[in-house]
Amino acid sequence: MPRNQRKDQLLREERRQQILEAAARIFARRGMLTKISDIAAGAKLSQGHVYNYFKSKDEILLAVIEQGQLGYGVVLRETISMPGSAEDKFRCLAERSLPSGGSPDMYLVLLQALFTDLLPAQDKAVILERADGNLQLLVELIREGQEDGSVMPGDPVQLATLLGTLIQNLMLLDMRGYAPATKETIELLLKMIRPAPDAAAENLEK
């Protein structure tokens, strides 16, 4: 019965998502101290059943990270392909990262994954590659901004790193209630990467 098989497949995918969502949330808060039982409870299924979807806790973590990174990549691509100036795109990107939109928790998970020894080097390499891919998208946007005069001159890779880091950190601070992130914060951020007026003029002349 292909019909049933199809339905099963969908159900399975849905379950998988449930697990990943719960896992992302909990990993962000408890790192590798996260217990499988917590994830199971969060996804409303039994401990043992989790192992019908993932082979190990590490695998779940990797999947969470992968999904987060791919999701961020999609956001980046969508933003870039929007009409409007580079600055508008930055603004849009930052806004989509606000609590309502993104999941800054992911940033913390990623940070832990890349900056600690919790994962084998091989896994880290894969993650890093994806991170680089996303960074390249941001670099592209920076370049666009430098061309239309909304971003200061300078190594686009460094600028992208700075900008990406900043956005993520602000959202994190906001989400944990340590410092509210408002539209004003975003404007401040945008002002920081804007070129000095004369430099901008100079830039445009080129």
Add this chain to the structure above:
Amino acid sequence: MPRNQRKDQLLREERRQQILEAAARIFARRGMLTKISDIAAGAKLSQGHVYNYFKSKDEILLAVIEQGQLGYGVVLRETISMPGSAEDKFRCLAERSLPSGGSPDMYLVLLQALFTDLLPAQDKAVILERADGNLQLLVELIREGQEDGSVMPGDPVQLATLLGTLIQNLMLLDMRGYAPATKETIELLLKMIRPAPDAAAENLEK
């Protein structure tokens, strides 16, 4: 025969430092997955002996954090009291955070401690308070910069948060070998917080 109490005391303090140093290094890499046995090995003493200096793993973590925060506070104070423009002070501060100088690992430990549920709320509150204290020092520096025209106008607290975060993150990226942090990076960063020329003029007029 009673011991030489003076010498004992010194040795004891030295051991404590050994433990804290090893712990800081390992906590940064393994978070709460850090094993006491690792710390003991790092500090070259037996597992059990660690407990003659600290009551629990949690206590070690807290001590590591405290020491890191206090140390950072000292650096901040020293920098602030230096002669020179605010910008020079920022430059100096950033340079002191370069691998040779500071311990960006601490930043990662702090991040985990404040942004996760690994510690009881009470401990987090204490840490947060110290973090705030350090932030205030940075805020002061920002204000100084705004007055002498080397820093853009805007909420000094937000600017301090952004700046502090950025420096730490960049150093972290550098230390992990993901992105080299050079003097150029620092100059870029300084340029970002500099006011737009006309704004600066406007600022000075006030």
Add this chain to the structure above:
Amino acid sequence: MPRNQRKDQLLREERRQQILEAAARIFARRGMLTKISDIAAGAKLSQGHVYNYFKSKDEILLAVIEQGQLGYGVVLRETISMPGSAEDKFRCLAERSLPSGGSPDMYLVLLQALFTDLLPAQDKAVILERADGNLQLLVELIREGQEDGSVMPGDPVQLATLLGTLIQNLMLLDMRGYAPATKETIELLLKMIRPAPDAAAENLEK
């Protein structure tokens, strides 16, 4: 596949009993030096699994004691409600405490629990209360004996304490092979609490 809940529940209770039985035996012999691994081995399950039934070693000890006290209470009540003279009831009670019947090990566990600092005061209070409850039953029996002339006059509480203590101690000595406890021993004991003939007569006249 969801399990058979009914059967699971029964199995669970059975396991719990296995643990308690093993624990009672071993606690009596090793006090708080009892190892969880010993209990697990005695109950034929793995160390870790014990913790699916009890939260801690302390909790097991408390459960063992509770079960022992409740069981003794049941025996007391059954004996009291039997037909026959008070003396017959005492005889029956003592006989039921003989190795085949009761578990004098429990007495040793109780002794340790109440007379040492192994347990927090709060737990001791609960245990003491139950012990008092049981003592009251014995007091009742003593009173009955004093009325029907088979027990000497005197403070029933003191007599009950003496009698209860004696029975337990004798059984303990017997069980450890230090002094055999026979029916003769029991008769001796009964004779000890019997009133002096004239006193008995005097008593009945009242």
Add this chain to the structure above:
Amino acid sequence: MPRNQRKDQLLREERRQQILEAAARIFARRGMLTKISDIAAGAKLSQGHVYNYFKSKDEILLAVIEQGQLGYGVVLRETISMPGSAEDKFRCLAERSLPSGGSPDMYLVLLQALFTDLLPAQDKAVILERADGNLQLLVELIREGQEDGSVMPGDPVQLATLLGTLIQNLMLLDMRGYAPATKETIELLLKMIRPAPDAAAENLEK
């Protein structure tokens, strides 16, 4: 310098006593969970120094028990050799066991030592032998009482066991604050082992 050696010897013996006293007190309350450090603190000397007097914790326990048993033997012998009736001697014995006089804690230590597996069988055998020696003294006293008509007829060994047990238990209950032991309690106890008047007469006739 023989003078100094002599003094040293005395000091050493004094220290040993300090340790044993502290140990007895603590062993009674904490059994084999007693820590060497607790004993050391109780005896006001350093942990390590304890090992200059005893080879191991077990050895301390054995010494405590030995001292307790020997002390009890002395009390028994003194009592027996007193002038007066057997009953007077019992009374005196019981009174000397009251809190002010004896150390019922010892009884608990002994109970644990003999009725548990904490000590190797060999050590237990030695202890048991000494306990038997003391019991024989009590048996002698019982026989004396049966001859002068102040104790009921019956196997003197069983009676001695009962009596010894009773006294110890009462003192224990008293000392722990569970039931006050007064002179009245002692009289009750004495009444229990007194022969029935006619039996006493009968006994004397023999």
Add this chain to the structure above:
DNA sequence: AATGAATGAGCCTTCATTCAT
């Protein structure tokens, strides 16, 4: 597929004992 019972390796922590001074 789904459950949760069961296992056992591993880590934190304690403490008897030894050692350097």
Add this chain to the structure above:
DNA sequence: CATGAATGAAGGCTCATTCAT
């Protein structure tokens, strides 16, 4: 003699993972 630092073996407890149903 005297101290307390140091060691390391052992035990309580947790939790990833597997298994029976």
